[in-house]
Each structure stands twice: as structure tokens, then as C-alpha cells.
Amino acid sequence: MKKGTEQEEQGAPLAAGLHAWYAENHRVLPWRGITDAYRIWISEIILQQTRVVQGFEYYNRFISRFPDVRSLAAADDDEVMKLWQGLGYYSRARNLLTAARQVVERFGGEFPTTYEGIRSLQGIGDYTAAAVASFAYGLPHAVVDGNVYRVLSRIYGIDTPIDTTEGRKLFAALADELLDRKDPGGYNQALMEFGALYCVPRSPQCGRCIFADRCMALATHRVEELPVKQGKTVVKPRYFNYFYVRQGGDTWIRRREGRDIWRNLYELPLIETDEEQGLDDLQRSGIWAELFHDAGQVGVSSQVYSCKHVLSHRIIHARFYMVETEFAPDMTGYMKIPVERLGDYAVSRLTESFLEKLSMNYPSLF
DNA sequence: AAGTCGGGGTG
DNA sequence: CACCCAGACTT
Numbered sequence: 001m002k003k004g005t006e007q008e009e010q011g012a013p014l015a016a017g018l019h020a021w022y023a024e025n026h027r028v029l030p031w032r033g034i035t036d037a038y039r040i041w042i043s044e045i046i047l048q049q050t051r052v053v054q055g056f057e058y059y060n061r062f063i064s065r066f067p068d069v070r071s072l073a074a075a076d077d078d079e080v081m082k083l084w085q086g087l088g089y090y091s092r093a094r095n096l097l098t099a100a101r102q103v104v105e106r107f108g109g110e111f112p113t114t115y116e117g118i119r120s121l122q123g124i125g126d127y128t129a130a131a132v133a134s135f136a137y138g139l140p141h142a143v144v145d146g147n148v149y150r151v152l153s154r155i156y157g158i159d160t161p162i163d164t165t166e167g168r169k170l171f172a173a174l175a176d177e178l179l180d181r182k183d184p185g186g187y188n189q190a191l192m193e194f195g196a197l198y199c200v201p202r203s204p205q206c207g208r209c210i211f212a213d214r215c216m217a218l219a220t221h222r223v224e225e226l227p228v229k230q231g232k233t234v235v236k237p238r239y240f241n242y243f244y245v246r247q248g249g250d251t252w253i254r255r256r257e258g259r260d261i262w263r264n265l266y267e268l269p270l271i272e273t274d275e276e277q278g279l280d281d282l283q284r285s286g287i288w289a290e291l292f293h294d295a296g297q298v299g300v301s302s303q304v305y306s307c308k309h310v311l312s313h314r315i316i317h318a319r320f321y322m323v324e325t326e327f328a329p330d331m332t333g334y335m336k337i338p339v340e341r342l343g344d345y346a347v348s349r350l351t352e353s354f355l356e357k358l359s360m361n362y363p364s365l366f
Numbered sequence: 367a368a369g370t371c372g373g374g375g376t377g
Numbered sequence: 378c379a380c381c382c383a384g385a386c387t388t
Contacts, residue, residue, distance in 0.1 A: 047383040054374060054382085088372025091386075125385045145383045165367075192383055201381055202377055231368080233380085259387080261371065311372055312381090349373065 014155070015180035015187055017210045022190035025197060027052070030059065032189070037111040037118075037136035038069045041099075044128045045092050052196070058087055070109050072100040081264050081346035094264055095123025115141055126172070134184040142175035143188045144168075147195025152178075153227035154199060157216025161230040238316050239275060241282055242268045242354070243291070244304070245323045245331075252334040253345060261314065266345040268320075268354075269334060276317065279303075296326030305357045309350040320354045 026032075029052065031043035042062055046055040062083055066072040072080075077097060084093035099121040103111055112118050119129035130141035142148075149162045152174055160167045180187035198205045206218050217223045245252045245268070253266045271277075271287045279300065282288055292298050301322040309316040328336065337345075342355065 044383060049371095049382055049384055050373085051375070051382055086373075088374085089384085091371065092384090095385080123385065127384060131383065143383075146381070147383070150381095163368095189383090196383080200376095229380090234369095259370080263371085309373095312374095313370070314372090 012178060012180040012187070014178055014191070014211070015183075018187060018190040018194060019180075019183070021198075021210050022186070022193055026190070026193050027197075029056075030063075035136050037113075037132055039063060040135045041111070041118075041124075041128070041132050042066075042096070044131045045096055045123060046087070048092060048128070049089060050087065055087070058083070069100050069103050069111060072097065073104045073109075075100075077264070078346065082344070085265075085346040086349055086352065090262065090264060092123060098122040099124065111136075113137055115139055131188065134188050136185075138183075138185055140179060140181050140184045142172070142179040142184070143192065144172050144175045145192060147192040147199070148175055149227045150201065151191060151195045151199045154204075154217035154223055155211050155215050157220060157222065157226070159222075159226060159228045162227045163229050163231045233313055235313060235315055238314055239273045239277065240316055240318045240350075241271045241273065241277065242318065242320045242351070243270075243300075243323045244268055244320060244354075244358070245325065245329070246339070247295075247325045247328050249339055250328065250336050251339050251342065252329070252331050252336055253342070254334045261311075262348045264346075265351075266347050267351055269331060279321065291331050292323075292325065292329050294327065295329035298326070299324045304361075305354050307350075307353065309353075316350065318350055318354075 029043075031039055034040065043055075043059055046059050046062070065079075065083060066075060075097060077094070080093050080097050081090065084090060087093075102121050103109060107117065112121070115129055115133045118124060118132050119126070124132070127143055127145050130143045133139035133141045134143065149171055152158065152171060153162065156174065158170070158174075160170055162168070162171060198209060202224070204223060206212060206215070206223060209215065209218070212218055215223075217226050252269055254269075255264060255266050256262050257264075269291055271282055271285060273282075279302070283300070303319050304322050305320040307318055309318055347355070
């Protein structure tokens with residue numbers, strides 16, 4: 001109570017300017033101006049570490065296929081992965097399904113209406129819980145995302161690294177203190193939109209910034225230095241050798257399991273090596289023998305496609321070969337499917353590129 | 367606290 | 378090329 005009174009007397013320092021700026025400058029998006037917690041939730045998950053333009057069509061497809069939480073809870077895992085194909089961070093899709101089922105089981109199919117209830121769902125952390133709680137229900141929880149870190153670190157000249165426990169606590173407390181408790185949802189959206197459109201990472205629009213008169217970073221010429229991050233991303237190489245196996249109109253794929261990259265996506269038979277390997281070395285490997293020991297004559301093409309698949313923390317050196325076998329190999333762990341069914345399965349962008357290349361160069365194989 | 371998980375845009 | 382994007386989870 002005391003805090004609320006204090007804030008009313010002082011006025012939330014950023015709120016007035018942000019609301020006015022937002023009214024003039026915001027983008028119109030399908031997940032804005034609605035109070036359906038389900039749709040807001042879906043949009044927030046899709047937009048995690050993802051730009052609006054990249055997630056836009058995924059959101060539309062997802063909502064038209066799964067318009068409410070019960071339809072999603074009843075969904076087939078593979079169909080959800082297929083809808084998510086190409087978007088990245090695939091654990092989001094798996095968690096989405098888990099959370100939808102949690103809503104049905106624990107909340108009777110009604111999306112939870114408290115911050116704690118929302119936060120308890122799989123895949124929802126502090127940010128997403130605050131976003132849904134404030135947007136859908138007007139609850140007073142401040143969002144802290146990449147935009148908020150940037151805007152606040154600059155206006156207040158804070159150089160505490162944002163990827164440390166100390167930094168996260170500091171910015172969470174500041175964001176909470178600054179929150180406009182009369183319109184938490186509108187304020188949160190405005191702050192993030194301002195970070196996304198004006199206070200951008202490089203070459204921000206300081207010349208027309210509504211906070212130019214009070215921005216510490218601008219005054220001290222440190223705008224481009226803030227926010228500070230301490231962690232540096234180390235990119236490790238991996239070597240993937242894929243085999244497009246053909247026999248009598250069939251091919252073989254499997255679903256990736258474990259905690260590795262692309263979990264729950266499908267892929268062609270793979271031999272991963274810890275360094276660059278030629279085809280002859282691969283053919284001498286134990287995995288090759290395991291794959292093709294009962295396949296009769298095995299004909300292998302030279303590399304049909306090779307590329308470096310660049311991710312934020314990995315660079316995957318990939319090579320694809322085409323293999324034709326005399327008999328259907330009994331490849332343990334892989335499943336046989338008709339070639340024309342390949343498109344039904346969710347695959348990584350890497351495999352997608354290969355299949356696209358293949359259909360361009362060898363249309364007869366499809 | 368540090369590592370892991372994708373893919374694409376930007377200057 | 379480095380950095381970042383409506384982050385969350387595991388170890």
C-alpha cells in the first residue's frame with residue numbers, strides 16, 4: 001500500500017511517456033488487444049528469443065489449428081512438432097503440449113488466473129508468467145526481457161552484467177519499482193515495444209527518443225556499450241554424415257531422442273564423427289556395418305549435398321550421401337517409410353535444406 | 367553459475 | 378563477422 005501511494009505521488013517515472021509513445025508508434029499484431037490468456041501464452045512462447053516477423057505466421061497457423069487449450073492438450077506430439085518445424089528451440093513445442101495437458105488436469109481446462117498458477121506451468125518462466133498475467137488479467141507483474149534490460153540499463157546507466165544473478169535481481173527489482181500499477185499490461189507492452197523499435201541494440205533512435213533528456217547512457221556516450229553481458233558464446237564444431245537410404249521406394253528415418261539438439265525431430269540415418277571424415281572411413285566404421293550388414297549390395301553416391309549449418313552455439317559440418325541397397329536393411333532404431341511420406345515428419349532446417357536440394361536436382365526421386 | 371537449446375536478422 | 382532476439386531448463 002505504502003509503495004502504491006508513494007508511486008502515485010511521484011508518478012511512475014517512465015509510464016506517462018511510454019503510454020503516449022505507444023499510442024502513436026505501436027505495431028498492430030494479432031496477439032495484441034486481446035485478453036485470451038491461451039492466445040497470449042502461445043504468442044509469448046513463440047516469441048521467446050524470436051523476432052516478431054519470424055514468429056508471425058507460426059502464430060497464425062498454430063492458433064487456427066489449435067484454437068483453444070483443450071484442442072492443444074488433445075494434440076498429437078508429432079503434429080505439434082511439425083507445426084513448429086523451422087522455428088528452433090524445439091523444447092518450447094514439447095513444453096507447450098505438456099503445459100496444455102497440465103491446464104486440463106490441474107486447472108480443469110481453464111487457463112490459470114494467478115501469477116503463481118501461470119508460473120507453475122511447464123515452459124513458463126518469470127518473463128512469460130509476468131507477460132500473461134499482466135496482458136490477460138492486468139496483474140501487477142513487471143516483465144523483464146531483452147528489451148527491458150536494454151532500455152533500463154541505458155536510461156539508468158547500469159553496467160551490471162545482465163547475465164548474472166546479481167544483474168537479474170537488480171533489473172527485476174528496478175522493473176518492478178517502475179511498473180505502472182494502474183495499467184501493468186499496457187505499460188509492459190509499451191516498454192518492450194519501445195525497446196524493439198527505438199532503443200534497439202545497434203544504432204538506436206536517440207535523436208527522437210522520448211527519454212533523451214534523462215538517459216544516462218546518452219549523456220555519457222555509452223549507449224552502444226549497454227547493456228553489459230559477461231558470457232561469451234563459444235561455437236563448437238560437430239560433424240554429421242547423413243545417408244539418404246533408398247530401397248524399393250522406401251527410405252529410413254528416426255526420431256532424435258535424448259537431451260541433444262533437435263530432440264523429437266526426425267532425421268536420416270546419421271554417423272556423427274568427432275572430426276572431418278571421408279566416405280571410405282565411414283564405410284569402415286562399426287556404425288556403417290550395423291546399418292547395412294544385411295542390405296546386400298550397397299551403392300553409395302559421392303556427396304549429394306554438403307554445407308556448414310550455423311547455429312548460435314554450434315557449427316555443424318554436414319555431408320549427405322545417397323545410398324541404394326539391394327535388400328531392405330534392418331536398421332535398428334530406424335523406421336521404414338515410403339519416400340513420399342517424408343514431408344509428413346518434422347525435420348531440422350538442415351535436413352529440410354537437403355530435401356529441398358534433392359527435389360531440385362533429382363525430381364525423379366520424389 | 368554455467369551450459370544447452372535454433373534459426374534468422376542486423377550493422 | 379559478432380551480436381541479439383517478448384527465455385527456460387538442466388547440470
